[in-house]
Amino acid sequence: MSLFQSIKKHLRIPLFVAFAAMLAGGLSGCGYNRFQQLDEEVKSQWSEVINQYQRRADLVPNLVNTVKGYASHESQVFTDVAEARARVGSIQATPELVNDEAAMAKFVAAQGKMTGALSRLMVVAENYPQLKADGMFRDLQAQLEGTENRITVARGRYIESVKQYNVLVRSFPSNLTAKMFGYSPKANFTVTDEAAVSTAPTVDFSSPSK
Numbered sequence: 637m638s639l640f641q642s643i644k645k646h647l648r649i650p651l652f653v654a655f656a657a658m659l660a661g662g663l664s665g666c667g668y669n670r671f672q673q674l675d676e677e678v679k680s681q682w683s684e685v686i687n688q689y690q691r692r693a694d695l696v697p698n699l700v701n702t703v704k705g706y707a708s709h710e711s712q713v714f715t716d717v718a719e720a721r722a723r724v725g726s727i728q729a730t731p732e733l734v735n736d737e738a739a740m741a742k743f744v745a746a747q748g749k750m751t752g753a754l755s756r757l758m759v760v761a762e763n764y765p766q767l768k769a770d771g772m773f774r775d776l777q778a779q780l781e782g783t784e785n786r787i788t789v790a791r792g793r794y795i796e797s798v799k800q801y802n803v804l805v806r807s808f809p810s811n812l813t814a815k816m817f818g819y820s821p822k823a824n825f826t827v828t829d830e831a832a833v834s835t836a837p838t839v840d841f842s843s844p845s846k
Contacts, residue, residue, distance in 0.1 A: 666809060666810065666812065666813040667804060667809070667810035667813045667814075668813055668817065670804060670810070671801075671804060671805075671810070671813065671814065671817065671819050674797065674800055674801040674804060675801065675819070677797045677800075677801070678734060678794070678797045678798055678801050678822055679731050679734075680797075681790065681793045681794040681797045681798075682731060682733075682734050682794055683731070684790040684793070684794070685787070685790045685791055685794050686729045687790075688783060688786045688787045688790045689724070689729075689747060689787060691783050691786070692750070692754075692780065692783045692784070692787065693721055693724055693725065693750070695776060695779055695780055695783065696717060696721050696754075698772075698776055699754075699757070699773075699776045699780065700714055700717055700718070700757070702767075702770065702772050702773045702776060703757060703760060703761055703764075703767060703773070705767075705770075706764045706766055706767035706770070707760055707761075707763075707764055707767065710760050713753075713756050713757055713760050714757075716753045716756060717753040717754065717756075717757055719753075720746070720749040720750040720752070720753040720754075721750065721753075723746045723749060723750075724746045724747060724749075724750050726746075727739075727742060727743050727746055729743060733823075734798070734822045734823050735820065735822060735823065736823060737823040739823075740823035740824075740825075741823075744825060754780070761773070761777075791825065794824075794825075795824055795825055798822050798823075798824040799824070801821075801822055802821045802822060802824070805819055805820065805821050806821065
């Protein structure tokens with residue numbers, strides 16, 4: 637091996653390291669790393685939103701059965717709740733849903749129907765003092781109230797994370813990086829959506845009996 641070949645061979649590694657460092661610095665400077673971070677944050681917050689909505693859906697059968705024990709003739713309310721729960725269950729709330737505005741709108745509408753149905757169920761319960769005094773019902777009521785609060789918190793965190801992500805997608809020069817690597821704006825709750833889903837069912841019965 638000639639002296640020239642030897643020098644060339646030993647220079648390859650430092651040059652490669654220098655190129656890799658320049659590439660990493662360039663990606664960082666153009667916002668690529670920030671996109672990665674915010675994308676993961678959105679996924680995490682969306683997952684929590686789904687978890688809390690699922691928690692609410694899981695409470696519905698026991699809640700309905702408990703109310704039925706005291707108000708079995710309120711069939712229309714029970715039907716409405718069952719249909720709303722089925723509609724929610726029919727939607728595949730995958731992480732990819734946040735990239736589809738139409739799918740997000742369908743998801744929000746279904747959750748809004750669920751909220752409305754539960755509100756009507758609570759109105760029925762208000763008319764039955766013995767039901768309000770039932771230990772099982774009061775326990776489910778407390779769980780529902782806590783879940784609604786967690787939904788509100790999770791939804792708020794998701795909204796904020798999407799706002800940060802979408803600002804990065806649309807801002808210069810990070811918008812160039814977004815186009816290069818396929819990052820597009822994510823669906824968020826609209827003002828109308830937020831008003832619809834933030835009106836939680838009234839579940840606070842301060843007087844168990846009259």
